Amino acid sequence: MERVILHSDLNNFYASVECMHCPELRERPVAVGGSTDQKRGIILAKNLRAKAFGVVTGEVVWQAKQKCPDLVVVPPNYKLYLHYSKEARNIYSKYTNLIESFGIDECWLDLTNSVKLFGSGEKIADEIRERMKDELGVTCSVGVSYNKIFSKLGSDMYKPDATTVITEEDYKKKVWPLPVSDLLYVGRSTNKKLLNIGIYTIGDLANLNLAFLKKYLGKWGEYLWLFANGLDDSPVLKSDYSSIIKGIGNSMTTPRNLVNNEDVKILLYVLAESVSERLRKHNFRGRTIQIYIRDKDLYGFERQAKLSDCSCITNVIADKAYEIFLNNYNWEKPIRSLGIRATDLVTADTNIQLSIFDDHKKILKKEQLEHSIDNIRRRFGHYSLQRALLLKDKALNSNPVEDNIIFPVSYFR
Amino acid sequence: MEKISAEVIAHFNLNGEIIPLKIKININGEEKSYNVDKPSKAVRGASLKIGVQGNRYSCYIDGKKAFLYQNYENKWFLDIC
Numbered sequence: 001m002e003r004v005i006l007h008s009d010l011n012n013f014y015a016s017v018e019c020m021h022c023p024e025l026r027e028r029p030v031a032v033g034g035s036t037d038q039k040r041g042i043i044l045a046k047n048l049r050a051k052a053f054g055v056v057t058g059e060v061v062w063q064a065k066q067k068c069p070d071l072v073v074v075p076p077n078y079k080l081y082l083h084y085s086k087e088a089r090n091i092y093s094k095y096t097n098l099i100e101s102f103g104i105d106e107c108w109l110d111l112t113n114s115v116k117l118f119g120s121g122e123k124i125a126d127e128i129r130e131r132m133k134d135e136l137g138v139t140c141s142v143g144v145s146y147n148k149i150f151s152k153l154g155s156d157m158y159k160p161d162a163t164t165v166i167t168e169e170d171y172k173k174k175v176w177p178l179p180v181s182d183l184l185y186v187g188r189s190t191n192k193k194l195l196n197i198g199i200y201t202i203g204d205l206a207n208l209n210l211a212f213l214k215k216y217l218g219k220w221g222e223y224l225w226l227f228a229n230g231l232d233d234s235p236v237l238k239s240d241y242s243s244i245i246k247g248i249g250n251s252m253t254t255p256r257n258l259v260n261n262e263d264v265k266i267l268l269y270v271l272a273e274s275v276s277e278r279l280r281k282h283n284f285r286g287r288t289i290q291i292y293i294r295d296k297d298l299y300g301f302e303r304q305a306k307l308s309d310c311s312c313i314t315n316v317i318a319d320k321a322y323e324i325f326l327n328n329y330n331w332e333k334p335i336r337s338l339g340i341r342a343t344d345l346v347t348a349d350t351n352i353q354l355s356i357f358d359d360h361k362k363i364l365k366k367e368q369l370e371h372s373i374d375n376i377r378r379r380f381g382h383y384s385l386q387r388a389l390l391l392k393d394k395a396l397n398s399n400p401v402e403d404n405i406i407f408p409v410s411y412f413r
Numbered sequence: 414m415e416k417i418s419a420e421v422i423a424h425f426n427l428n429g430e431i432i433p434l435k436i437k438i439n440i441n442g443e444e445k446s447y448n449v450d451k452p453s454k455a456v457r458g459a460s461l462k463i464g465v466q467g468n469r470y471s472c473y474i475d476g477k478k479a480f481l482y483q484n485y486e487n488k489w490f491l492d493i494c
Binding site: 026 | 456466
C-alpha cells in the first residue's frame with residue numbers, strides 16, 4: 001500500500017515566533033541573532049523582509065547589517081521556541097501517533113492509516129496549515145508524498161504557507177528538474193563531487209548507473225541514488241524531541257579566534273568540563289571522544305578516538321581531546337569554533353573491565369572529587385570553583401552548560 | 414493596539430478547567446476591574462493583533478466582545494474586538 005507521508009516545516013521559525021509576539025516588529029526586517037556580541041554573533045533566522053535584502057542564515061551580524069542597515073536583531077528565546085515546537089506537535093498528534101522530529105521546527109508525519117479518518121493527505125496538510133495559523137499564529141509549509149525524502153523536498157519547494165503534493169506519477173516532472181543540492185544529504189562537498197562529473201539535477205543523479213555511483217561516492221552513493229529515485233523506504237519513527245541520548249557534546253564559537261595550542265587547551269577544558277558534568281548528570285560514561293574543529297573560513301571537520309576506559313572525568317576527556325587535536329591540526333589557519341562530544345555511552349553503574357596497570361582507587365577518587373565540584377557549583381554557581389588554567393584567559397572561559405543547546409539529529413538512526 | 418495585561422480572579426473547577434471570573438486592567442494609569450461575562454471554554458488560539466498565543470477564552474467585558482488569553486507563562490492578556 002502506498003504510504004502517505006507529510007513533512008511540515010515551520011517557516012522562518014525563530015523569526016516568525018518573534019514577530020508573532022511583537023506586532024511592532026512585523027513590518028520591519030527582523031533577524032534572530034545568536035549572540036549579543038555584534039562582531040561574532042551570527043544570524044540564526046530572518047523574516048521574509050530581511051530575506052529580501054539578501055540576509056542569509058549563518059552570516060555574521062555586522063555583515064547582515066551592511067546589507068540591511070535597518071535590520072532589527074533580537075536575541076533568541078529558546079524557551080519560547082520549544083513551547084511553540086511542542087504546541088505544533090500537539091496539533092500533529094491530533095492526526096497521527098507517528099511523528100518524527102527533525103530539528104526543532106520540522107516533523108515527519110506518517111498518515112497512511114489516518115487518511116480513512118481525516119481524508120486525503122493533501123486535505124490534512126491544508127487543515128494543519130490552517131490550525132497552525134489560527135492556534136499558533138505562525139505559518140508552515142507542508143510536503144505530501146509517499147516517502148520521507150520527497151515530502152521534505154515538497155515542503156521546501158513553496159514557501160511560506162503552502163502545500164505541495166508529489167505523487168508516484170508526477171515526481172519525475174516535479175522533483176527531477178531540481179538542483180541536486182536540494183536533496184537531503186547532498187552537502188557542499190558531495191555537491192562539488194557531483195558537479196565534477198556533470199550531475200546538476202536530481203534527475204541526472206537518478207539516471208546514473210548505481211554501481212558507478214557507489215564506486216564514486218561510497219555507500220552514500222547508494223543512499224542518494226535511492227533517494228533520487230523515490231525508493232527511500234525508511235519509516236517515520238516515533239520520536240520525541242528529547243529522544244534517547246546517544247552522545248553528549250558541546251561546541252562553542254569563541255569571542256576571538258584561537259591562535260595557538262594554549263588557547264585550544266583552555267577551550268577544550270571549558271568544553272570537557274561541561275560535557276563531563278552533563279555525563280555525570282545523566283549517569284553516563286563515554287568511551288569515544290570526538291572533536292570538531294572549524295577554522296576561520298568556516299571549514300570544519302571531525303576526528304575521534306577511543307578512550308582506554310569509559311570515563312566521565314574532565315581531565316581524561318580533555319586530555320584525550322587535546323591529544324586528538326595535536327595529531328590532527330597543523331595550524332594553517334586560526335580556529336573559529338571547537339566542539340567535544342562523548343559517544344558510545346554506557347550507564348555509569350555497569351561493570352567495567354579493570355586493568356592491572358591503572359590505579360583504580362585514584363580514578364574513583366577523581367570521580368568523587370568531580371561529583372563534589374558539581375555539588376558546589378550547583379549551590380554556589382558555576383564560577384565559584386575554577387581551574388587555574390581557565391583563569392589565564394577570561395574571554396574564553398564561559399559556561400556552555402547554561403546555554404541552551406539544540407542538537408541536530410541524523411536522518412539515519 | 415497595545416497588549417493589555419490583566420490580573421485575573423478565576424474559578425478552577427473539578428475537571429481542572431479554568432474559568433475567569435473577574436479581571437483588573439490598567440489603562441493609562443487608571444485601574445479598572447470588570448466582570449468576565451459569558452466566558453467560553455478554553456481553546457488554543459493566537460492573536461496576531463496583540464501578539465499572544467495560548468489558551469483563548471471568548472467573553473464579554475463591559476458589554477463588548479473580547480478575548481482573554483493565557484500565555485505559556487500563565488500571564489493573561491485582554492484583546493478587545
